[in-house]
Amino acid sequence: MQTIQFGGLFHLRAGYCIKLALLLTSALPFVYLYLYKSFHKEQHRGISFGDQGPSSTKPNDTKEIIVPPPAGPLLTMFTTWPANDREHTVRNNTLKNWAKLKPHVRPVFFSCNMKEANDIIQHGWEVLPVSKTAALGVPVLKYMFLDAIRRFKSNFYAYSNGDILFDEGLINTLRTVVSAYFPPTNPILITGQRTNVQNVTAAEATKMERLSTIAKQRGKLFITLAEDYFITDSTFPWGKIPGIVIGRPAYDNWLVLNSCKHDHTVIDATATILAAHQTTKVGNYEGTTRRSTNFNFGLLYGLYRTVKYTAGSTSCAPLVSNRNETGIYISRRTRFSRSCYHFYRLFGNRTKLDSVPASKNK
Incomplete structure (x- = not known):
């Protein structure tokens, strides 16, 4: 060889x-x-969190955690707050209150801080990383919705401020919306006024009946221009929404105004969804005291110039939810506040609730 x-x-x-x-x-x-x-x-070892806050995250951070959506509950509801937030009582009340809404509601927290995420998970919440920020590290609303929709499956998706507590009226209202018929081509947006309640205790926050009682006893309904939660279905065109950020003025009213303009199904659920705002010594206008408070105003002015924000109040929503002896129902609004006149002169009230007659209740 x-x-x-x-x-x-x-x-x-x-x-x-x-x-x-x-x-x-x-x-x-x-x-x-x-x-x-x-x-x-x-x-697939898990979600990777950085040591810095949301301002250090990148848009591609969510790519490794996208998995096929599992079978889900009625609502996926998410929020966030700064890692250095000192309102521990308020935050703990929210964590416990939202967890009480399970299994109908899946609570989700957006964070990029590992220590904070572990604490949130211990309360029975899901955690997602913040994928896009602006205005010195504030999460962009549209990407929160898009990330939640990609990751979880449910009938509805909602953002709420982190100091808002809910009772079972949230679940019952959404069940009514599911059972009603709405034009399938019209995306759904549900919002409402909040009720300011001073000094909510942990016991009051975790007992739904008690929360409803104290809201009636010492709560006060806030102005129609203040909207602290937004519930949409998966067809809502979040991809086309500008990069407005949470917790700063203007984004809420523009969102309602734009949805009405595009003939979405917009519902004012103030009468059936208790959104109890935990009022502290900071007061009821906290968003106007933060950094980059005018970010949304500047962004929207650059896109649309003049925006009639008063026409984006809850009182301008074409549909309303109410209660009677048989339960919750949804009807067309028969009266609009003076602040809505400008909007309806331009665009008209086109949104309709098919096959459901206008309410005769006063």
């Missing part, structure tokens, strides 16, 4: 070379399988 010399270092017979080549070739599939499993194990 012929001998082959390699650089004068050692000798190998040609037959041995052939056998070695065959051995290496047969081992390649096993090596590939090992590397493949190792790579995907790293990819």
Whole structure:
């Protein structure tokens, strides 16, 4: 048998070379399988959080956590707050209150801080990383919705401020919306006024009946221009919404105004959804005291110039929810406040609730 010399270092017979080549070739599939499993194990190990706040995140941070949507509850509701927020009582009340709404509501918290995320998970919440920020680190609303819709499956998706508490009226109202008929081509937007309640305790926040009682006893309905939660279905065109940020003025009224303009199904659920705002010494206009308070105004002015924000109040929603002796029902609004006149002169009241007659109740 012929001998082959390699650089004068050692000798190998040609037959041995052939056998070695065959051995290496047969081992390649096993090596590939090992590397493949190792790579995907790293990819699906969990959500990766940075040590910094939301301002350090990038738009591509969510790519590794997108999985096929599981079967879900009635509503996926999410919020966030700064990692250095000192209102611990308020935040703990919210964590416990939203957890009480399970399994009908899936509570989700957006954060990029590992320590904070672990604490949130202990309260029975899901956690997602913030994928897009603006205005010195404030989450952009549209990406919160898009990330939640991609990650979870439910009938509705909602953003709410982190100091808002809900009772079972939220669940019952959404059940009514599901059972009613709305034009399938019209995306749904549900919002409402909040009720300001001073000094809510942990016991009051976690007992739904008690929460409703104290809201009636010492709560006060806030102005129609203040909208602290937004509930939409998955067809809502979040991809086309500008990059407005949460917790700053203007985004809420513009969102309602724009939805009415595009003939979406816009419902004012003030009468059936209790949104109890935990009022502290900071007061009821906290959004106007934060950094970059005019970010949304500047963004929307650059896109639309003049915006009639008063026409985006809850009182301008074409549909309303109410209660009677048989339960919750939804009807067309028969009277509009003076602030809505400008909007309806321009666009008209086109949104309709098909097959449901206008309410005769006063």
